[in-house]
Amino acid sequence: MALMQIEHGSTRYQQMVQLREEILRRPLGLSFTPEQLEAEKDDILIGAFDEGKILGCCILTEVAPDTVKLRQMAVSNKLQHMGIGYTIMQFAENLARDKGYRKITMNARNTALGFYKKLGYKVVGDEFIEVTVPHHRMEKNLR
Ligand SMILES: CC(C)(COP(=O)(O)OP(=O)(O)OC[C@H]1O[C@@H](n2cnc3c(N)ncnc32)[C@H](O)[C@@H]1OP(=O)(O)O)[C@@H](O)C(=O)NCCC(=O)NCCS
Secondary structure, X not given: OEEEEEOOOXXXXXXXXXXXXXXXXXXXXXXXXXXXXXXXXXXXXXXXXXXXXXXXXXXXXXXXXXXXXXXXXXXXXXXXXXXXXXXXXXXXXXXXXXXXOOEEEEEEEHHHHHHHHHOOOEEEEEEEEEOOEEEEEEEEEOO
């Protein structure tokens, strides 16, 4: 498995968007608009690939000079619970640290809270609804 940064608009980016549609949007009856995709052109786009196929992905968006927001964390359906998400998160955290960020924040789906807790993320504040499903804000300081 190769972990890498993805260039916006590239073939790998198209694979990433497809995976995100499949895992994070279609099950909710939603899809991405061209404006939403255009808005992420300066984000840090991360993908895990094997023999040209995308296995998983996530995005880091700068929200403050020392903070990035983790978004769009997804692992291909048949490959979940095999350690790929954990490996992507390690790569994303190291990349964020290397780029000088001190903190990662996110809006985590309630169904994924246990995954992030294992990685040291803490819930901050009350439950809220986003893309029709319950979420909690989570944070972690990078050391
Ligand atoms: C949540 C998700 C990204 C996790 O990736 P993954 O590759 O399946 O997770 P891993 O196999 O790396 O799991 C790492 C650890 O977290 C645990 N874990 C994984 N998913 C979990 C979940 N949803 N809830 C609780 N614990 C979870 C695993 O059991 C494993 O624990 P262990 O180290 O004690 O064995 C993936 O399952 C996914 O894409 N889910 C659907 C989309 C989604 O919910 N994305 C997050 C939106 S905020």
